[in-house]
Amino acid sequence: MTSFGEKLKSLRVDVKRLTLAEAANQLNVPRSNLNNWERGIAKPSLETLGKLAIFYNTTVDYLVGLDKNRQSETMVLYEALPKIYRERIDDLVRDYTELARLKKL
Structure with a gap:
């Protein structure tokens, strides 16, 4: 090990x-x-x-x-996506993170 x-x-x-x-x-x-x-x-x-x-x-x-x-299965699937889709996901995560920070979710 x-x-x-x-x-x-x-x-x-x-x-x-x-x-x-x-x-x-x-x-x-x-x-x-x-x-x-x-x-x-x-x-x-x-x-x-x-x-x-x-x-x-x-x-x-x-x-x-x-x-x-x-790597997690999710990361493997993410990295297999075309760049345009990874960028969209990244944008959504950034937006949600900012929203959560502002609303303190």
Whole structure:
């Protein structure tokens, strides 16, 4: 079974093709923190775990070992859509998020 740290490193190197410094910069976390997470010395906070999942286009369940699939079925279907439809979905999500923020739903 692949550890949390091994998954993080694989996502950084094999999927995003980033150096440790580049990924840490884009995630806005100290390089040493990311290095420690990848090496299994430390674990990120729950908030940061969510940010890592978003950054690496995966799920928290995958990162923590509850799901073997790197992407959710919904994300696989979304990415298979033509660009025009993905853009429409993105616009709807942005609009709903803004509406929810304004109405505090």
